Amino acid sequence: LSILDKINCSNDIKALSDSELVDICSELRQKIVQDVSQTGGHLASNLGAVELTVALHKVYDTSRDRIVFDVGHQCYAHKIITGRRDRFCTLRQTDGISGFPKPREAKDDAFIAGHASNSVAVALGMARARTLMNEKYDVVAVLGDGALTGGLAYEGLENAAVSNEPMVIILNDNGMSISGNVGGMDKILSAIRVKEGYLEFKRYYRETVGKVEPLYNFNHKVKEAVKRRLIHGNLFDDLGLYYLGPVDGHDVGQLITALQWAKDLKQPVLLHVITTKGKGCDYAEADPSKYHGVGKFDPQSGKMDEPKMTYSDIMGETLCKIASKEHRVVGITAAMTDGTGLKTFSKKYPSRFYDVGISEGCAVSMAAGMSKQGLIPVVAIYSSFLQRAYDMMIHDVSLQNLHVVFCVDRAGLVGNDGETHHGLFDVSYLRSVPGMTVLCPSNYSELERMLEEAVCEYSGPVAIRYPRGTENKDCTESRDSLRNNLNSQATIVTYGAMYPYAVKACELVRGEGIDTDLIKLDKIAPLDIEPIAESVRETKNLLVIEDVISRACVGEEISSRLNCMNINLNKLLFLNYGNGIVRQGANADLMKQYGMDPESIAQKIKDIVK
Numbered sequence: 001l002s003i004l005d006k007i008n009c010s011n012d013i014k015a016l017s018d019s020e021l022v023d024i025c026s027e028l029r030q031k032i033v034q035d036v037s038q039t040g041g042h043l044a045s046n047l048g049a050v051e052l053t054v055a056l057h058k059v060y061d062t063s064r065d066r067i068v069f070d071v072g073h074q075c076y077a078h079k080i081i082t083g084r085r086d087r088f089c090t091l092r093q094t095d096g097i098s099g100f101p102k103p104r105e106a107k108d109d110a111f112i113a114g115h116a117s118n119s120v121a122v123a124l125g126m127a128r129a130r131t132l133m134n135e136k137y138d139v140v141a142v143l144g145d146g147a148l149t150g151g152l153a154y155e156g157l158e159n160a161a162v163s164n165e166p167m168v169i170i171l172n173d174n175g176m177s178i179s180g181n182v183g184g185m186d187k188i189l190s191a192i193r194v195k196e197g198y199l200e201f202k203r204y205y206r207e208t209v210g211k212v213e214p215l216y217n218f219n220h221k222v223k224e225a226v227k228r229r230l231i232h233g234n235l236f237d238d239l240g241l242y243y244l245g246p247v248d249g250h251d252v253g254q255l256i257t258a259l260q261w262a263k264d265l266k267q268p269v270l271l272h273v274i275t276t277k278g279k280g281c282d283y284a285e286a287d288p289s290k291y292h293g294v295g296k297f298d299p300q301s302g303k304m305d306e307p308k309m310t311y312s313d314i315m316g317e318t319l320c321k322i323a324s325k326e327h328r329v330v331g332i333t334a335a336m337t338d339g340t341g342l343k344t345f346s347k348k349y350p351s352r353f354y355d356v357g358i359s360e361g362c363a364v365s366m367a368a369g370m371s372k373q374g375l376i377p378v379v380a381i382y383s384s385f386l387q388r389a390y391d392m393m394i395h396d397v398s399l400q401n402l403h404v405v406f407c408v409d410r411a412g413l414v415g416n417d418g419e420t421h422h423g424l425f426d427v428s429y430l431r432s433v434p435g436m437t438v439l440c441p442s443n444y445s446e447l448e449r450m451l452e453e454a455v456c457e458y459s460g461p462v463a464i465r466y467p468r469g470t471e472n473k474d475c476t477e478s479r480d481s482l483r484n485n486l487n488s489q490a491t492i493v494t495y496g497a498m499y500p501y502a503v504k505a506c507e508l509v510r511g512e513g514i515d516t517d518l519i520k521l522d523k524i525a526p527l528d529i530e531p532i533a534e535s536v537r538e539t540k541n542l543l544v545i546e547d548v549i550s551r552a553c554v555g556e557e558i559s560s561r562l563n564c565m566n567i568n569l570n571k572l573l574f575l576n577y578g579n580g581i582v583r584q585g586a587n588a589d590l591m592k593q594y595g596m597d598p599e600s601i602a603q604k605i606k607d608i609v610k
């Protein structure tokens with residue numbers, strides 16, 4: 001039996017000897033590499049957080065104490081330690097273990113996570129609840145230096161600093177976001193990393209704590225003296241947090257000492273931990289950016305399948321072409337240069353490319369400023385992360401009708417990341433922004449055309465929403481043959497990624513003698529109601545299929561406008577993802593579950609024409 005096989009909770013970690021603590025870290029690493037090679041997931045971040053996680057479980061008890069992981073993509077070791085070892089091989093799969101903390105999965109997961117930079121604020125809220133309700137437990141936030149590029153992190157730090165709440169904020173600093181980190185804070189952190197304080201702590205640790213048991217039995221005077229030698233005024237200090245570190249994040253013993261110290265201080269503490277992204281796995285350490293988020297790979301060599309061309313790549317390529325003739329174009333991303341397909345653009349046009357870090361709001365406000373002064377900014381952000389910038393879209397862009405192009409990537413289902421990452425809200429929020437045009441390509445060539453038009457022909461805010469992954473070539477029926485059939489019994493309206501599925505469904509029912517009028521919308525805002533009105537006057541039945549939430553979906557607008565036009569329908573049906581809280585899984589499974597696959601759509605068509 002390995003050590004890991006005996007571990008089911010924090011208390012089991014507490015029972016381990018020093019050498020077992022070291023051994024369990026390598027067992028955890030092996031398991032993470034092995035299982036993630038089959039399921040895909042966030043490899044490098046998790047490998048870097050193994051010792052930190054083991055130390056956290058040694059010092060805290062996650063069944064009671066609250067550890068708030070930022071983004072939560074580094075929680076794998078925590079999940080394996082807390083009773084999910086055997087199911088870990090189902091990571092990110094349909095009905096499997098989530099790749100992010102999920103309180104519904106285990107009480108040890110303190111809070112849901114997926115979007116960056118909120119952990120300090122959440123942990124502060126928990127600490128305040130604890131104090132107000134007179135309860136006893138510890139609260140810890142764990143955030144990366146990447147998460148520290150988000151403004152929300154500072155709002156949390158500022159408030160935590162003056163709160164007097166005992167809480168520990170662990171800065172897991174690996175110098176990396178998904179790719180290299182950006183911004184001024186990164187400069188500050190690099191400076192702290194190499195300061196002698198790090199070495200001082202090591203020496204101190206070896207000379208004193210290393211010899212004296214229990215490790216953390218400091219007297220207060222010693223603590224203060226050491227602290228004075230360690231800290232060199234820095235931003236955290238200046239805010240009013242008790243700064244500790246930097247500490248070697250791959251030395252479990254040192255981490256345990258530092259964590260215990262931080263905990264005993266009983267005030268808001270920032271513990272600075274230095275880690276290596278991808279630690280202990282040569283290929284992940286060598287290219288942590290490539291192994292940040294991965295699909296299946298060979299655990300021995302790290303070899304992955306050649307990546308396929310995606311919508312993101314097409315967007316990036318097209319933008320390069322447009323930028324070569326339209327010199328006012330600039331590209332903006334929020335920490336997702338690779339993910340949004342802007343890598344080539346960033347290399348080709350370095351002076352016209354801006355990665356603002358995990359600061360979606362900053363990306364949009366900055367774009368507004370650029371647009372006001374004559375540039376044409378193209379902001380590429382994932383649908384679910386753009387939720388962060390809703391106010392900036394209204395206040396900074398829309399109210400002045402500024403020409404900013406939003407490339408809304410990962411719209412619709414994203415599969416294995418689950419409910420925090422599906423792009424199901426954008427159609428509702430984008431269409432509520434005054435003056436916003438919303439375009440929905442359903443294949444690569446439409447994306448190319450629409451991006452060209454959005455940049456070169458439109459004015460005001462324009463959003464283009466497109467799905468994760470590759471073009472769906474799976475629709476044989478030509479568009480024309482599915483329009484304006486004289487005998488159509490139902491009008492089917494859809495757009496974007498759902499179009500090929502609707503085509504399939506229409507083919508299926510045609511095989512059973514049911515003709516439909518399939519209308520594909522290229523532009524969902526502003527919406528041209530005329531073709532739809534014309535069709536339903538004949539068919540009297542309408543089905544609207546959208547990969548979005550039901551609230552404020554396009555179907556709602558169609559229905560109310562038809563109503564105002566006094567067009568009465570026999571049957572009206574909306575197919576969508578309801579409240580939008582869709583769990584993780586293969587897209588095909590999720591579509592079936594929600595009745596969005598071609599067979600289910602075909603059944604719905606049959607139901608309404610009955």
Ligand SMILES: Cc1ncc(C[n+]2csc(CCOP(=O)(O)OP(=O)(O)O)c2C)c(N)n1
Nearest residue numbers: 045114115116144145146147176177178335
């Ligand atoms: C609001 C938001 N924007 C973008 C992302 C995508 N994202 C996931 S992890 C990550 C990098 C995080 O870096 P860091 O916090 O340093 O953690 P590391 O992976 O380096 O351990 C980014 C940008 C996100 N999760 N949330």
